Amino acid sequence: MSTESSSTYDFLFKVVLLGDSGVGKSNLLSRYTRKEFNLDSKSTIGVEFATRTINVDGRIVKAQIWDTAGQERYRAITSAYYRGAVGALLVYDITKQGSYRNVQRWLKELRDHVDSNIVISLIGNKSDLKHLRAVSTDEAQWFSTENGLSFVETSALDASNVENAFQNILTDIHHIVFRSTEPISDTINPGRGETIQVSQSQEPTKTGGCC
Amino acid sequence: MSDDSGRPSTHLDVRPDSPAASSFVSHATSRANSQFASADPANPNTKGNGRTSLEAHRARELRWISAMSSTPEAQARKSKKIRKLVIEGVPASVRYLVWAHLADAKGRRIPGVYTQLGKRARIAIAEEIERDARDCFPDHPHLREEKGALVTMLQAYMTMVPDVEYQTSLVIIAGHLLLQSPEEDAFWTFLAIMDTHLRSYFSPRTVQMEVDASIFSKAVEAVDASLAKRLFVDLDLSAVKICRPWFSSLFSNILPSDFVNRIWDVFLYDGPPFLFRVGLAILSCCRTRLLDASSNPALIYALLAFPPTSLLPEDPEALITLALSMKFKDDDVRRQRVKLEAQLKRQTQQTNPRSAFSAISLPRS
Numbered sequence: 322m323s324t325e326s327s328s329t330y331d332f333l334f335k336v337v338l339l340g341d342s343g344v345g346k347s348n349l350l351s352r353y354t355r356k357e358f359n360l361d362s363k364s365t366i367g368v369e370f371a372t373r374t375i376n377v378d379g380r381i382v383k384a385q386i387w388d389t390a391g392q393e394r395y396r397a398i399t400s401a402y403y404r405g406a407v408g409a410l411l412v413y414d415i416t417k418q419g420s421y422r423n424v425q426r427w428l429k430e431l432r433d434h435v436d437s438n439i440v441i442s443l444i445g446n447k448s449d450l451k452h453l454r455a456v457s458t459d460e461a462q463w464f465s466t467e468n469g470l471s472f473v474e475t476s477a478l479d480a481s482n483v484e485n486a487f488q489n490i491l492t493d494i495h496h497i498v499f500r501s502t503e504p505i506s507d508t509i510n511p512g513r514g515e516t517i518q519v520s521q522s523q524e525p526t527k528t529g530g531c532c
Numbered sequence: 533m534s535d536d537s538g539r540p541s542t543h544l545d546v547r548p549d550s551p552a553a554s555s556f557v558s559h560a561t562s563r564a565n566s567q568f569a570s571a572d573p574a575n576p577n578t579k580g581n582g583r584t585s586l587e588a589h590r591a592r593e594l595r596w597i598s599a600m601s602s603t604p605e606a607q608a609r610k611s612k613k614i615r616k617l618v619i620e621g622v623p624a625s626v627r628y629l630v631w632a633h634l635a636d637a638k639g640r641r642i643p644g645v646y647t648q649l650g651k652r653a654r655i656a657i658a659e660e661i662e663r664d665a666r667d668c669f670p671d672h673p674h675l676r677e678e679k680g681a682l683v684t685m686l687q688a689y690m691t692m693v694p695d696v697e698y699q700t701s702l703v704i705i706a707g708h709l710l711l712q713s714p715e716e717d718a719f720w721t722f723l724a725i726m727d728t729h730l731r732s733y734f735s736p737r738t739v740q741m742e743v744d745a746s747i748f749s750k751a752v753e754a755v756d757a758s759l760a761k762r763l764f765v766d767l768d769l770s771a772v773k774i775c776r777p778w779f780s781s782l783f784s785n786i787l788p789s790d791f792v793n794r795i796w797d798v799f800l801y802d803g804p805p806f807l808f809r810v811g812l813a814i815l816s817c818c819r820t821r822l823l824d825a826s827s828n829p830a831l832i833y834a835l836l837a838f839p840p841t842s843l844l845p846e847d848p849e850a851l852i853t854l855a856l857s858m859k860f861k862d863d864d865v866r867r868q869r870v871k872l873e874a875q876l877k878r879q880t881q882q883t884n885p886r887s888a889f890s891a892i893s894l895p896r897s
Contacts, residue, residue, distance in 0.1 A: 333590075333594065366714045367628065367629075367713065367714045368625070368626075368629075370597055385594065394674070395714055397711070398628070398712065398714065401625040401627075404589055
């Protein structure tokens with residue numbers, strides 16, 4: 322359990338990481354929150370959390386990220402974790418067809434347990450293993466568009482797109498919250514909450530401005 | 533350091549329940565149709581529907597996560613802040629962590645030991661454990677498996693603590709833990725709960741259940757004299773026979789599981805006196821039935837071993853509130869337990885001076 326110290330924040334978002342065992346959820350989280358990667362990390366048992374505070378459109382957002390166990394035998398326990406999540410990163414391994422096929426199942430599992438407004442992002446992890454690729458980018462992109470998910474390929478190992486993946490989903494969530502709170506708030510500039518991008522794919526950019 | 537309620541958390545500088553902490557909550561308050569709407573923070577137990585309760589759920593999760601990181605396990609049961617959180621409620625998503633925290637399971641955990649214990653030879657009682665696992669959890673196939681987590685966990689425990697006498701309620705408690713918790717975590721929490729609270733119920737050397745039953749019958753008399761007279765004088769019921777199924781299983785398989793979870797939440801903080809309180813609350817719920825002239829001892833034992841849900845409050849919180857409102861001094865139980873135990877110990881030692889309380893084989897780090 323790791324908790325990052327932060328003095329204050331405007332929004333707190335609960336985001337869950339899910340997907341098959343071994344696709345790299347815990348490494349995505351440690352790369353994002355601690356800039357660490359561990360090649361022989363053990364499988365997650367139950368649940369672990371980490372937080373990171375970032376700036377989204379001038380507001381301080383604290384992301385509370387729940388890393389869940391991908392193993393089947395923990396399924397009964399892990400379903401409790403989805404409740405109240407406003408975002409989900411559904412992760413598969415681009416070198417494992419099986420983990421991509423199971424995305425359907427995870428999606429169903431998620432939708433059975435959460436509010437329909439949840440922002441879901443599909444993450445194809447291990448993009449550094451190009452020579453072993455078993456799932457094409459186009460196919461996953463198409464699937465994401467069909468299902469109203471945003472999509473990005475990442476590598477927790479070489480850190481590519483990890484920042485973007487989290488930044489994008491937090492921005493998307495922020496836009497929704499912003500829209501729902503904007504009319505009653507006099508402290509927020511109302512002009513900035515117009516764009517809502519939930520289901521559109523996010524092309525990875527190299528900006529990644531956070532903290 | 534016994535009360536950290538006044539100290540600001542070192543890990544989370546803003547109190548999650550502070551209005552300043554989250555405009556996320558405050559901005560959304562009046563938007564009841566939004567997923568992000570807020571709950572009434574003054575009323576954490578309100579079972580609001582839909583979005584309101586979601587926000588309360590998230591806020592509660594956050595409070596627990598920050599409380600667990602700021603209060604060490606060994607201090608948890610001394611912290612008034614934690615007690616307050618326990619009473620407010622424990623989200624299912626963090627429940628096994630909260631239980632492990634309150635039981636101080638981490639303090640007992642030794643890496644690798646659980647795996648090693650699993651490799652030990654099958655014990656004589658294993659067959660009985662397997663049979664009980666099949667009988668007690670008909671709705672949970674994964675708990676009934678012959679080489680499944682429940683059987684493995686109890687076999688491991690029984691090889692480790694030879695002074696514990698096997699009873700079916702051990703399977704019931706272990707199974708209930710496994711419904712919430714990954715296997716190895718469940719094992720250490722089980723061990724911690726046994727060590728801290730329950731082991732004396734299962735030791736052939738102690739008479740803890742007799743002691744507690746005697747304290748319980750006195751408590752019934754103090755709370756409801758006419759009911760006590762009816763149960764323990766007119767019908768001459770045995771308090772041990774009433775208390776044993778309740779206390780030794782922590783009410784698992786006796787009450788519906790949402791009640792059991794809440795009882796465990798509070799029990800793991802308050803300790804055994806809370807079991808007495810729940811017992812008193814159950815008697816109070818069943819009072820009319822118990823006083824009914826047509827009831828006989830067999831019927832009453834059966835009724836109390838499985839109190840019908842129609843007699844219980846609909847909401848588990850109502851039972852918790854009732855239990856906590858019972859006129860009953862927790863410290864008296866603690867004192868009486870010590871006194872009665874010492875008395876009984878003297879008696880046993882006089883009759884059999886060699887029955888010393890031998891050392892216990894727990895590998896402590």
